[in-house]
Amino acid sequence: MRLKVVQPTDSDKPWYSKGLRFSCTQCGNCCTGGPGYVWTSSVEIDRFACYLRMDRSEFLKKYCRVIGGKVSLKERKNHRGEYDCVFLEEIEVGPGRRKRVCTVYDVRPLQCRTWPFWDGLLRSREAWESASRGCPGMNRGKQYSLQEIESLRDADDWPGYTGD
Ligand code: SF4
Ligand code: SF4
Known part of the structure; x- marks a missing residue:
């Protein structure tokens, strides 16, 4: 007996099946705001400590x-009452021009690396669009395929990390 092959229909596909655009403008919005968490794994703590030339216990x-x-x-509360990630710094980038930057960008945790392709934001177009109102990098710039989106969503270590 042969089993009938059931082809997926458009309604089985996720709403983002044609891909999504995202290019970070490095505005720093997602590193501040209301109180929140930047979860960090044990291996990431070791990478942070190594990058900052500190002991793991000192870093913790x-x-x-x-x-x-x-x-x-x-987090640190800034003068506007927002909660900044401890690694967010405001720097001068020209006369009268300041910019907020991540001072540990090379070793930022998975949570920061995989934004905005988080499960909660991919659950619905509404959730994605709502998040995009606070993130000017969403819906513009680099096109991510369905496969790239889902591999970022499901990543359990830095994308592309090869253990160096
Ligand atoms: S809010 Fe968006 S564009 Fe701004 S730093 Fe975060 S990811 Fe980048
Ligand atoms: S580690 Fe860097 S990218 Fe992540 S929240 Fe802190 S400042 Fe932002």
Whole structure:
């Protein structure tokens, strides 16, 4: 007996099956705002410590907090009352021009690397569009295919990380 092959229909495909656009403008919006968490894995803590030439324990004490057994980067309240990630810095980029930058961009955690292709934002077009109102990099720039989107969504270590 042969089984009938059932072809997927358009309605089986995720709403983002034709891909999504995203290019970070490095505006820093997602590194500040209301109180939040930047979860950091054990291997990422080692990478941070190595990058900053610190002991792991020193790094944990200075930059991390533990919530429910998980480690998050600390936050600092800025003069506007927003909660900045501890690694967000405002720098001068020209006369009278300032910019917020991630000072550990090369070793930023998976959570930061995979934004905005998070499960919660991909669940519906509405969730994606709502997030895009605070992130000028969404819906513009580089086109990501369905496969790229889902591999970022499901990543459990840095995309492309080869263990160096
Ligand atoms: S809010 Fe969006 S564009 Fe701005 S830094 Fe974050 S990811 Fe990049
Ligand atoms: S680690 Fe860098 S990219 Fe991630 S939230 Fe902090 S400042 Fe932003």
